[in-house]
Amino acid sequence: MAEIGRVSVRLPSSIKQGDVIRVRTLVIHPMELVQRDKQSKIIAKNYHFIHTMTVSFNGKEIMRSEMTQAISQNPSFTFPLKVDRAGKLTVTFSDTAGKSYEGQAEVKFS
Amino acid sequence: MNRVLSIDLKCTRRTFMGIAAAAVGLTAAFERLFSNGFVFAQTNTSGLPLPDEPVDATIKRLFGNRTISLGEGRIKLELPLIAEDGGNVGITVETNLPTSGPTHVSTVYLISDKNRLPMLAKFSFTPESGKAFIATSVRLATTTDVRAIVEMNDGTLYGVSRHVRVTISGCDLPPAG
Numbered sequence A: 001m002a003e004i005g006r007v008s009v010r011l012p013s014s015i016k017q018g019d020v021i022r023v024r025t026l027v028i029h030p031m032e033l034v035q036r037d038k039q040s041k042i043i044a045k046n047y048h049f050i051h052t053m054t055v056s057f058n059g060k061e062i063m064r065s066e067m068t069q070a071i072s073q074n075p076s077f078t079f080p081l082k083v084d085r086a087g088k089l090t091v092t093f094s095d096t097a098g099k100s101y102e103g104q105a106e107v108k109f110s
Numbered sequence B: 001m002n003r004v005l006s007i008d009l010k011c012t013r014r015t016f017m018g019i020a021a022a023a024v025g026l027t028a029a030f031e032r033l034f035s036n037g038f039v040f041a042q043t044n045t046s047g048l049p050l051p052d053e054p055v056d057a058t059i060k061r062l063f064g065n066r067t068i069s070l071g072e073g074r075i076k077l078e079l080p081l082i083a084e085d086g087g088n089v090g091i092t093v094e095t096n097l098p099t100s101g102p103t104h105v106s107t108v109y110l111i112s113d114k115n116r117l118p119m120l121a122k123f124s125f126t127p128e129s130g131k132a133f134i135a136t137s138v139r140l141a142t143t144t145d146v147r148a149i150v151e152m153n154d155g156t157l158y159g160v161s162r163h164v165r166v167t168i169s170g171c172d173l174p175p176a177g
Helices: B002-039 B055-063
Strands: A007-010 A020-027 A050-057 A060-067 A076-082 A087-095 A100-107 B068-070 B075-078 B082-085 B089-095 B105-112 B119-125 B133-138 B144-152 B157-168
Touching: A007 A087, A007 A100, A020 A087, A020 A100, A050 A076, A060 A076, B055 B105, B055 B144, B075 B144, B075 B157, B089 B105, B089 B144, B089 B157, B105 B133, B119 B133
Parallel strands: B068 B157, B082 B157
Antiparallel strands: A007 A020, A020 A076, A050 A060, A050 A087, A060 B119, A076 B133, A087 A100, B075 B089, B089 B133, B105 B119, B105 B144, B144 B157
């Protein structure tokens, strides 16, 4: 898993002004599961998973998501975005190891 | 002489084990104390495991005693009828509730009834989203009902649920050690 934290953001091929587009994003991450011992007691340790996703468009936060370990490995998300003007879309994932991973896409009209 | 020594040794070992057990108990108690604090903090950003929770407790914690109205016709929740791999179940929530205007969608919760921690994820929307829609993939522990609950900015709640049959659990790891 050398590439933990690789984020890809996909936009539709043609975007018109005023559309509500669907943005697909994917992040490579193990989303570590809670481990239990034989008595099914939780083993206490720091688990490595993504807890927050924020989406900002032209610097303004437009969506925030909080998640748990119940999101599967290498998670993908599809979310809506209303494009009234062109700009830069940034998707940021933060995980419990204190790192944050960022993906960017340029929203242009075609 | 030898016998005395061995008894002595056993004794110290026993006392040691007793102390060790007490220490473990104390640690567990502390852990419970701390993790209970985290339950009310919505999400656990530290990476420490949270205690198990029944779904009623989750709903009470998130929404209090507010009633959840039926959202059929307003919310579309798409899930496979049978999920072969519980570790990766595609889920799509789509609503025709407005995301702008006086009353708009503020948050969408995904809740699975039989997961040990029923709240899977929450997504907050703003008027810039244009539409409340989310698609992702989740882990389901066993055959269960999955709910999508939409919270409006005035506190109104709409919920729908779907039944999913899960063939292989997505949450069970072989016990460590």
